[in-house]
Amino acid sequence: MKIIFTTTGLDWDSKMDPRFGRTEYFIIFDEDKDELTSYDNTAIADVAHGAGPQTAQKMFEFKPDILITGNGPGGNAARVLQNSNITIYIGAGNMTVKEAYDAFKNGKLRIY
Amino acid sequence: MKIAIASGKGGTGKTTLATNLASFLSESRETVLVDLDVEEPNSGLFIKGELFFQTDKFKMVPKWEKENCILCGNCQKVCNFNAIIKLPDHVMVFSKLCHSCYACSELCSTKSLPMQPEKIGALKHYKTNSLNFVESKLDVGQEQAVPLISQTKKYVDEQFQKKVIKIFDSPPGTSCPVIEATKNADFVILVTEPTPFGLYDLKLAVETMRELGNKTGVVINRYGIGNDDVIDYCRKEKIDILARISNDRKIAELYSQGKLIYKDNSEFRFQLEKISDYLFLREA
Incomplete structure (x- = not known):
């Protein structure tokens, strides 16, 4: 399974980014290959309007099964994500990526 | 005056x-x-x-018609306001973000984004x-x-x-x-x-x-x-x-x-x- 996290850094110890559309980075964890990759989304800071749909579209390209984030996507981003089979988990905004992954595995995160 | x-x-x-x-x-x-x-x-x-x-x-906003669309993504590229997102199998219009500039509509080679009025x-x-x-x-x-x-x-x-x-x-x-x-x-x-x-x-x-x-x-x-x-x-x-x-x-x-x-x-x-x-x- 492929899991994508909204994060403020590039490794397991990074803090999660509670924001969806304006998240600084994504980290993508491929459980089958045990492989961690990342994507730099910091250019989104220059986008005045429509950040959510842009970030959602970028995420699509990684074809994740699971999205783990903090506050959850806004209305526009949610409309984009509805076109995918991604299951969204929220409430991990104050955790590190590792903690968020463990919380997800232990069923502690809420489905959006 | x-x-x-x-x-x-x-x-x-x-x-x-x-x-x-x-x-x-x-x-x-x-x-x-x-x-x-x-x-x-x-x-x-x-x-x-x-x-x-x-x-x-x-205001005038584009409406996507899928029949002739070839999903080239040009509409998204020319939109300065991120009002259009091209996904693998379709195009989404976020009309609230649209500034009615007509670029996507006019530059669409298959005429798949006709403009239509939306009440504001x-x-x-x-x-x-x-x-x-x-x-x-x-x-x-x-x-x-x-x-x-x-x-x-x-x-x-x-x-x-x-x-x-x-x-x-x-x-x-x-x-x-x-x-x-x-x-x-x-x-x-x-x-x-x-x-x-x-x-x-x-x-x-x-x-x-x-x-x-x-x-x-x-x-x-x-x-x-x-x-x-x-x-x-x-x-x-x-x-x-x-x-x-x-x-x-x-x-x-x-x-x-x-x-x-x-x-x-x-x-x-x-x-x-x-x-x-x-x-x-x-x-x-």
Whole structure:
């Protein structure tokens, strides 16, 4: 399974980014290959309007099964994500990526 | 003659001045008051008239038709406002973000994004004994005030002759809606209060109006509170102070009852006379 996290850094110890559309980075964890990759989304800071749909579209390209984030996507981003089979988990905004992954595995995160 | 009433800071008294000045001027000249604060129009709280005309207002947005679309993604590339997202198997339009520039529609090689109207709000035109009053209101959920403001100004241009005095009650701030509301005005009255907040936002408003090439003057409301920094600033920048409206409880009481101030308050009326003399004697 492929899991994508909204994060403020590039490794397991990074803090999660509670924001969806304006998240600084994504980290993508491929459980089958045990492989961690990342994507730099910091250019989104220059986008005045429509950040959510842009970030959602970028995420699509990684074809994740699971999205783990903090506050959850806004209305526009949610409309984009509805076109995918991604299951969204929220409430991990104050955790590190590792903690968020463990919380997800232990069923502690809420489905959006 | 077009007179816009604006301010940097919100809550300085734009609507109080706009409604009273328009009503006062209409006693001697043909006048129309236009509420261009379309996100929250409130001149209507003070001007009660009979509804003369109303109409819905629209903006043009693209609608995706999938039949001939080849999913080339050009529409997303040419959109400066991130209003179009191309997904692997379809195209999504976020009409609230669309600025009606037509680029996606015109540049689509398969004509899969025809433009169509979307309702954004409504315009109402009222008449009292002496005053015309036009207000527009944006629908809940609509984010863009500019198209509705420009359509409202167009309506006023078409309905009233050039010589008619048009008072535009503008939105607060210095962003796009204010620029749309104040551009091409013959004069812009900036309402401020003599406080550090008032001065800070007045400076932003003055800089914005200078960029637009608008002539400006200042009205100080709630005069008597704060300090003299606004007066010093206006003197230094050679901006005329048209009137000073006292910080008077009686004014606040009349306002809270939805009444026009100048009809019951001779000092307030005197300040309006000063503004009127400034605007019209200077012109003559």
